[in-house]
Each structure stands twice: as structure tokens, then as C-alpha cells.
Amino acid sequence: MDRLLLGSHAPDPHTLDPHALDPHAAPAEEAALGALLRCWLREVGGPRGHVHGAGPHLTLRVAGTPVRVRVRGGIALRFDGPPEHLVTVQGAEGRWRPLDLPSLVALVERELDGGNEEFAAQVQAGREAVAAILAARARAVPPADPWLASEQALVAGHPFHPAPKARSGDGWLDYAPETHARFAPRLLGVRADLVVQEGDTAALDAFGGAPPGYVPLPAHPWQLDLLAAELRGPLADGRLVDLGPGPRAVVPTSSVRTVYDPGTGMCLKFSLDVRITNCVRKNAWYELSGAVELTRRLAPVFARLARRFPGTRWLSEPGYRSAALGTRLLEGLGVIVRTGPWAVCGPGTTPVLAGALAAGADGVPEAVLARRAADPVAWWEAYVERVAFPVLDAFFRHGVVLEAHVQNVLVGFDASGWPVEAVFRDLEGTKLVTGRHDLTGLPGEVAGPLSYDAARGWDRVAYCLFVNHLAEVAATVSSTVAGTADGVLRALWAVARESLERYAAEHTTDSAEPLTRLLAGAPLPAKANLGVRWARAADRTAGYVPVPNPLRVAEGERR
Structure with missing residues (x-):
């Protein structure tokens, strides 16, 4: 902050x-x-x-x-x-x-x-939410798990959103990651003939059994409160049964609705009919199927990326489960299974949320802070190569758009605090470039949201990677060097440019013209969160505004 x-x-x-x-x-x-x-x-x-x-x-x-x-x-x-x-x-x-x-x-x-009578109240609600978070956080005990500590460190939220912590609904403090919350999911039983699921859902069965003829479905307690009216009928006639609290607590991560289950080592991505920043955070029905489809398609892509760039990891989403009780409850009760980061990081490697690295020192292991301060330029060079190279290669070589913003990337550090791995997650924002993938056979309602055209895809890659992620981490790294922050910042971007030029020379294909333009100093696209919030529009309609490119070489600077 x-x-x-x-x-x-x-x-x-x-x-x-x-x-x-x-x-x-x-x-x-x-x-x-x-x-x-x-x-x-x-x-x-x-x-x-x-x-x-x-x-x-x-x-x-x-x-x-x-x-x-x-x-x-x-x-x-x-x-x-x-x-x-x-x-x-x-x-x-x-x-x-x-x-x-x-x-x-x-x-x-x-x-x-x-023209927007909601705006002032949303900004004020965000302010009050931060005050409430700080008060609750002062009384709470942070998790011992260093990764979870980093997930729960984003007190101020998105630095370029007009109301980053405004959340609709009541009772949210009980489930807020920033307050170090833990809670037991509620366990429902879904009548077997009404179960809708795809892929590997074994992590959901690990939350407990259900009566004969029913299948267990963990649910977020906050979401059940929000859906109380719609649930009365199915609970009354036996299509659903309420089996009470689950057997153990889960831990909310930075996105609020995605939780970590220490019992299985997996993550669960729940639906929440709550507006957080620009979106109501529910799993649309086509996103449920899309997650499983992308997991299947991306497995060979990430295998190739890991061979080309050792240390590249991803969190697959192998299955989902919900109930066929109409679209509202199909989406509202849908839960996606996601691999946990400890399962994919190498021995001795500690995953840390990039958002915590951008925000400051809170939630960042001491070894990382010390190594970053001791040699900020070399540390940063390794960081850029771990994070940026696979994102760019995914786009140019494989036609895959990764949303590498600071809440979607975990960086793995060795015991000395050196960046050695990058872990990419959240398939909701992952897209396939139109014309680069054969989506024949997929229902149109599923295939459509999985695709971006090349120009839109590059805007998303460039914004998430350079503006939302690298620029924020670079600003924090430069601020750790007392008295010389501006000079260090220039040095960081000079090293980043050299690394990206080396990548462009060694790895890119003939389709890498957007990177060439970026290295020549073309402006970067920054997402217009104020504009979309002022217009009260869907997040998918958000446009971009140009911002100065810190990779641009000033006159006379290049050696």
C-alpha cells in the first residue's frame, strides 16, 4: 500500500x-x-x-x-x-x-x-472495507504456510481500480482472505440423477460421504446464504440434502472465492454471486466445461513450455461438479477443482503470490526480501525470465493467451530467495487465439468464450504481463534501494529490455511483430477500470488506454 x-x-x-x-x-x-x-x-x-x-x-x-x-x-x-x-x-x-x-x-x-449514482457509495464502501479488514487483521493469526500468507496479504487490492475492496453482500469478513479467515465448507448431497460433472472430481468426494442415492457437493457458506430463496424448494423435496459443515476448514486465497484445502492439497473454485471489483464471481455454466476442456488442451502446451523454459508450472483444473437444478443453481453451486501449488513446485521451492511481491513486504518470506535487496538488478533479471518468457512463448508459438497478472502468477523461490519457477493459474482468463486451434465438436456456447482474436489476445497479454505485473513489481523492487529509486528503476527496465531482446532473437516465430513493436517503444495498453465501473458495464467490455512504455530506449541511451 x-x-x-x-x-x-x-x-x-x-x-x-x-x-x-x-x-x-x-x-x-x-x-x-x-x-x-x-x-x-x-x-x-x-x-x-x-x-x-x-x-x-x-x-x-x-x-x-x-x-x-x-x-x-x-x-x-x-x-x-x-x-x-x-x-x-x-x-x-x-x-x-x-x-x-x-x-x-x-x-x-x-x-x-x-450519471452514476452508485459510484460514490462504491468508493466509500471500498474505503470502509479496508478499514474493517485492517481491524480484523490486527486480531488474527496469519497462516504458517508461506504461500497462504502471501495470498492473504493484498489488503489494499488493485492499485488501479476506483473501488478495489468494495464487495456486495453482508458477512464477507468471515470469508475474507485479508483477515486470515478459515472456514468449513457446507456439504450438500445432490440426488445422483441430478449430478452434473466432468473430469476428475475425487477431491470433492474427500469432503465426506453422502446418503445412498446422493453425491457429495461442497458449497461456500456465503453462497448458500445468497441462494437461500432458490434452495428452499430442492431442499424441501429431497433433490438436495444439507449434510452440515464439512469435516475441516479451508483457507481463502486472494480471489476470495477460491480456497485451499489442506486435507487434499487441492484448491476449490466456488461460485459467489458477489461483485468483487468489476465482476460477479460466479462460475458460468460454460466456464465449468471450459475449464476441463482447457486442462486437456493445455497439458501438452505446458509440457513443451517446461522443456523450453525449465521452472514453468501451471495449476490444472481437471474437473467440476454441480447440480441440474436450473441455470441459476447449476452456476451458483458449481465448483471447479484446481491443483494446489505445493503439488507442482519442486523440492525446496516456496511459491509466493506475485501480488504480494508487488504490494511490498507483507506476506513475502524474509529470504526473498533479503536476496532482492542485496542484488535487485540480478534478482529482477531472473524474475523477468521466469515469468515473461513462457507467457510470450505461449502466445507466439502456441496461440495461448495467459492472463499473467499479479493474482494469477505464483513465483517459486529457492531457499536463498532466488526466483526459480513461475506457476500460472486460473483458466477462466486463459484463451485460445482464433484460427490457431481446432474447436470443432465443442458446443458453440463453450467454444466462443474460449477464444480471442490475435489483436485482443495481445492486448490482454501485454496489459497483464507488463502493466499489471512487471511494472508493479519493478516499482516495489526499486523502492527497496534507499535514495536511488529512479536510477534503479531505469536499470531494471534496461535489463528487462535486454532479456526480452534475447528472447526475441532466440525463441520467437515470424508472428512476433507485436513484441518487436513493443521493444521499439510502442505504448502499452492499460485496462480502463474506472471507465468500465463508471459506465456500470460488464468487465469483458473494458477497453484500454495507452501508457508510456518503460522499455523504450531514450535518445542516446543505447550503447
């Missing part, structure tokens, strides 16, 4: 925020304010030409009001010190004052001409 320093002005005792008595209010405000301001800089102020350099600050205009910030970290937009806005009272000379979240929200709404 960025630290926005408190202003030097003494507070007026008559205008004190009642939240000021809450020790978690200030960091929650900082997180929410920073996220919205980053969105504005990236998606609106920059493209409209409303951002200008002024000494150590960037000055931008929001609804005609000058706002200034100190920014580091390149396109990651990390803030040093508090955002300020120019305040003029009764015609007097303007004075710079700290900018608070309600003021920024009001400016954004005015600039965008209103």
Missing part, C-alpha cells in the same frame, strides 16, 4: 472526521484515495492532456481544480507525500491543502458529468 504522508496543517477541532479516532481510518483513506487518483491520472487526466510536470510534482486538473502529487515508480504511479488541491476561499490567494477522498470523488463526478 502506498503511504500518503499526513499534511503539516493543524486540524480544525470543529471539522474532525469521526473516523479519525479509528487507527485504521487513515491507511484506509490513503488506499482508497490513491487508487482513485491513479485511475484518474491513467485513464482521464493523461489522455486529455490535463497532466503536467511541475518540479517534483505532477499537476493535473480535475473539474478545473488543480491537484498535485509527487509520483515515483514509473507507470505504477506510487505517491510520495499527500495529494493536494488548490483551495481558494472568498477570492483570497489559493493555498495547497491535503486532498481527501470525498473531495476527489466530488471532483471526478463533476468532471464526468454525473
Whole structure:
């Protein structure tokens, strides 16, 4: 989380925020304010030409009001010190004052001409969620498992989303990964003739037996609360039976709805009819079948990637189970089985969520922090090669789009803290490039969502890999070197460029023109989360805005 320093002005005792008595209010405000301001800089102020350099600050205009910030970290937009806005009272000379979240929200709404009555409440809900998370986290015991500790470290959430922690529904703190929650799934029995499943579902059977004529189906307790009205009929007439809490607790990972089961070492991806960032997190019926189909198709692809780039791993999704009780319950009760990371990482290798590495030190093993600080440029070079090379090869050589953003990648470290493996997960966002794969025989409703055309696929690869992932980790790595962050950041991107040029020379095919353009300095695509949230549109409709390419070689820089 960025630290926005408190202003030097003494507070007026008559205008004190009642939240000021809450020790978690200030960091929650900082997180929410920073996220919205980053969105504005990236998606609106920059493209409209409303951002200008002024000494150590960037000055931008929001609804005609000058706002200034100190920014580091390149396109990651990390803030040093508090955002300020120019305040003029009764015609007097303007004075710079700290900018608070309600003021920024009001400016954004005015600039965008209103039209979204939900927006302010969503931003405020995100702020309150962070405060509640911090309060609950202070009382909780983190998991001993270092991978799970990293999964549960994302307190502030997506740094470029206007309301990254706003979650619909009640009772979510009991199931939030950031609060170090653990809970027992509820076990349902589905009448055998109504079971819908494909692939290997043995991990679901391990949660306990069901009465004769029924098949066990673990369910997320929060989801059962959300579906209570729809479940009354099937529970009353015996199509479903409630078998009570499962035999052991599971641990939620960073996505909230995906949990780790220590008993089997597998993960379960539940449906949740809850909006988290831009999406309602349910498993659409075609995604259930799509996960199993992609697992079958990607097994040989990842085998080839692992031979070409040792240390490449993936978490397959070999099966799913649900109940044929209409589309609403088919999707709402659907659960996907996913391989756990400890099953695929090599001996002595510790998986760590890339999101934790990008966010800072929380949830990151001490050995990794020490090795990164001791030799940041060499550590980063190894990191880029482990993560970027297989993602690019999957796209150019195999026609596979991997969503390598920071919540979909685990990086495996050896005992010394050196990056030696990259683990890719979440087949929901994995796509096949149109024309590169024969989908004959698949139902159209399943085949369609599995595919992207090449241009759309490259935008997704470039955004997730370079903007969402590498830029954020690079900004954090550079900040660990006191006093020389800007110089270290330039060195990191120079090394990344050299590594990518080496990859391009050794591995790419004739279809790698998009990478050639990127290495020549073409702008990068950044997902427009503010735009899609303001429009109240589906996440799949989100567009991209161009951002400066940190791989670009400045005039006279190349040796």
C-alpha cells in the first residue's frame, strides 16, 4: 500500500472526521484515495492532456481544480507525500491543502458529468472495507504456510481500480482472505440423477460421504446464504440434502472465492454471486466445461513450455461438479477443482503470490526480501525470465493467451530467495487465439468464450504481463534501494529490455511483430477500470488506454 504522508496543517477541532479516532481510518483513506487518483491520472487526466510536470510534482486538473502529487515508480504511479488541491476561499490567494477522498470523488463526478449514482457509495464502501479488514487483521493469526500468507496479504487490492475492496453482500469478513479467515465448507448431497460433472472430481468426494442415492457437493457458506430463496424448494423435496459443515476448514486465497484445502492439497473454485471489483464471481455454466476442456488442451502446451523454459508450472483444473437444478443453481453451486501449488513446485521451492511481491513486504518470506535487496538488478533479471518468457512463448508459438497478472502468477523461490519457477493459474482468463486451434465438436456456447482474436489476445497479454505485473513489481523492487529509486528503476527496465531482446532473437516465430513493436517503444495498453465501473458495464467490455512504455530506449541511451 502506498503511504500518503499526513499534511503539516493543524486540524480544525470543529471539522474532525469521526473516523479519525479509528487507527485504521487513515491507511484506509490513503488506499482508497490513491487508487482513485491513479485511475484518474491513467485513464482521464493523461489522455486529455490535463497532466503536467511541475518540479517534483505532477499537476493535473480535475473539474478545473488543480491537484498535485509527487509520483515515483514509473507507470505504477506510487505517491510520495499527500495529494493536494488548490483551495481558494472568498477570492483570497489559493493555498495547497491535503486532498481527501470525498473531495476527489466530488471532483471526478463533476468532471464526468454525473450519471452514476452508485459510484460514490462504491468508493466509500471500498474505503470502509479496508478499514474493517485492517481491524480484523490486527486480531488474527496469519497462516504458517508461506504461500497462504502471501495470498492473504493484498489488503489494499488493485492499485488501479476506483473501488478495489468494495464487495456486495453482508458477512464477507468471515470469508475474507485479508483477515486470515478459515472456514468449513457446507456439504450438500445432490440426488445422483441430478449430478452434473466432468473430469476428475475425487477431491470433492474427500469432503465426506453422502446418503445412498446422493453425491457429495461442497458449497461456500456465503453462497448458500445468497441462494437461500432458490434452495428452499430442492431442499424441501429431497433433490438436495444439507449434510452440515464439512469435516475441516479451508483457507481463502486472494480471489476470495477460491480456497485451499489442506486435507487434499487441492484448491476449490466456488461460485459467489458477489461483485468483487468489476465482476460477479460466479462460475458460468460454460466456464465449468471450459475449464476441463482447457486442462486437456493445455497439458501438452505446458509440457513443451517446461522443456523450453525449465521452472514453468501451471495449476490444472481437471474437473467440476454441480447440480441440474436450473441455470441459476447449476452456476451458483458449481465448483471447479484446481491443483494446489505445493503439488507442482519442486523440492525446496516456496511459491509466493506475485501480488504480494508487488504490494511490498507483507506476506513475502524474509529470504526473498533479503536476496532482492542485496542484488535487485540480478534478482529482477531472473524474475523477468521466469515469468515473461513462457507467457510470450505461449502466445507466439502456441496461440495461448495467459492472463499473467499479479493474482494469477505464483513465483517459486529457492531457499536463498532466488526466483526459480513461475506457476500460472486460473483458466477462466486463459484463451485460445482464433484460427490457431481446432474447436470443432465443442458446443458453440463453450467454444466462443474460449477464444480471442490475435489483436485482443495481445492486448490482454501485454496489459497483464507488463502493466499489471512487471511494472508493479519493478516499482516495489526499486523502492527497496534507499535514495536511488529512479536510477534503479531505469536499470531494471534496461535489463528487462535486454532479456526480452534475447528472447526475441532466440525463441520467437515470424508472428512476433507485436513484441518487436513493443521493444521499439510502442505504448502499452492499460485496462480502463474506472471507465468500465463508471459506465456500470460488464468487465469483458473494458477497453484500454495507452501508457508510456518503460522499455523504450531514450535518445542516446543505447550503447
